Amino acid sequence: MAINDLYTDGLAKGWKIRDASTLTNDETLEADVVIVGSGAGGGTAAEILSAAGLSVLMLEEGGLYTSRDFKALDEFSSYSKLYQEAAGRATSDGAIPILQGRAVGGTTLVNWTTSIRTPKPTLEYWARDFGLKGSAADEMAPWFAKMEERLGIAPWAAEPNANNAVLRDGCDKLGLHWKTIPRNVRGCWNLGYCGLGCPVNAKQSMLVTTIPAALDRGMTLVHHARADRLQFAGGRVNGLTVQALDADTRHPTGITLNVRAKHYVLAGGAINTPALLLRSKAPDPHQRIGQRTCVHPVNASLAVFDREIDGFHGAPQSIYSDHFLWPEDGGIGYKLEVPPLQPMLASSVLARYGDALAQDMAQLPNTNVLIALMRDGFHEQSAGGRVRIDDSGQPVFDYDVHEPLWNALRHAFVQMAEIQFAAGAKSVRPAHIDAEPYASMDEARAAIAALPMRKHRAGLVTAHLMGGCAMGEDRQRCVIDSRGRHHETENLSIFDGSMFPSSIGANPQLTIYGFVSRNATALAEALAPAAKAAA
Structure with missing residues (x-):
């Protein structure tokens, strides 16, 4: 079709567009x-x-x-042409890649x-x-x-793809909130x-x-x-x-x-x-320009199933959970969603390299990923970062991760693993350079408690700049x-x-x-x- x-049609009728x-x-x-x-x-x-x-x-x-x-699945061309810095934009220390x-x-x-x-x-x-x-x-x-x-924004009416269904089914098994995402x-x-x-x-x-x-x-x-x-x-x-x-x-x-x-x-x-x-x-x-620049720092949990997930196909996001977004203790909450798993994007989330990455990629058709979006800027110790300019006038984004945010990220690793196991995962691995695949929730919980939560060890990313x-x-x-x-x-x-x-x-x-x-x-x-x- x-x-x-x-x-092309617009230019023919006189649209004023200049390169x-x-x-x-x-x-x-x-x-x-x-x-x-x-x-x-x-x-x-x-x-x-x-x-x-x-x-x-x-x-x-x-x-x-x-x-x-x-072009479908032409990730290299799309990221290089359609994203800031050819999808290479990141915080000044390189710890958080930024998709923009x-x-x-x-x-x-x-x-x-997602709307x-x-x-x-x-x-x-x-x-x-x-x-x-x-x-x-x-x-x-x-x-x-x-x-x-x-913009045609309405809850997605079709059945979620298998990747998003993991979040729905795991939340159902555990009695957690979930909802269908409105899409434009x-x-x-x-x-x-x-x-x-x-x-x-x-x-x-x-x-x-x-x-x-x-x-x-x-x-x-x-x-x-x-x-x-x-x-x-x-x-x-x-x-x-x-x-x-x-x-x-x-x-x-x-x-x-x-x-x-x-x-x-x-x-x-x-x-x-x-x-x-x-x-x-x-x-x-009052020196406010560039101050309190916030993101949703995102971490991820990877799960392998006995069934095919094929997370590259179907609406990329159709299910979310706000169950942990507004914790009763007033701490830093997070939203749970699912990312698409095209090969190039997935390889960057898997947080591995060499033979280990090759093994992960071989299992990609059976892999689900959950992500947690941290709610930044609401607490004294999580008040965003700063945009400044370098000597040539180009933007630089400084962003630190303080202890309350690390605690929330660790908490999210545990909760995402629990949801994935509840949905039938045979193994779960936090996107962390020191993590391994865990075959049970007890094993995962103990391992996550011992993971060093610091930059360049825990895999972080963001696509939301505010x-x-x-x-x-x-x-x-x-x-x-x-x-x-x-x-x-x-x-x-x-x-x-x-x-x-x-x-x-x-x-x-x-x-x-x-x-x-x-x-x-x-x-x-x-x-x-x-x-x-x-x-």
């Missing part, structure tokens, strides 16, 4: 609003602002890839479609500790509902390649939804374009310098774009947005106000994951959609009358 390429790598001269570009970044925040804002009649310019440092470019999108559509292009509303306790924490207004669960519900309808898909073929770009346009990413809608309304999209520096003066942004990147999006070509806009929206993500502000020496009287430009009315703790407007700069907004004061305790996609839908609507109402008057 042939899949129409939206962008900065092909430019041969410097240029000046102007718009009512410039949006830096094309992911969940940038894409949502683009649709809303263009619908208000504003001229919009969107900048994306990655390339434009569409359904015809996404870098192409038109941002991380929405490559995420696993969960912000937990009520998280919203209450933000309101109480950061002065975030108008964001209680009942106040946000209409905005979440709006974006759920827009329409007409999904259940292929399982979501992390490599959807080849059938079923995933309702920004690439196939809001960005085409904005292009239909006259938005200009420039890709291979890296935002370098904002110019600040008199309490305003007066310009943005943009570097054209080469075809591989690795190096500047030497061509510069000078951008002028009435309003500037930053939506480059929780590492790139703080880095851009720091490079630009943005007003920051914070660094906290949102709220407390100006001493927050960079932007409750509507995403910069506290010190009149014509600057931040609409991405960096706006959250902590991690979320859920996959961040829908939280970004909901908050940006609300905040971009308020911005459009403020800017549209001025734009009409100027016209």
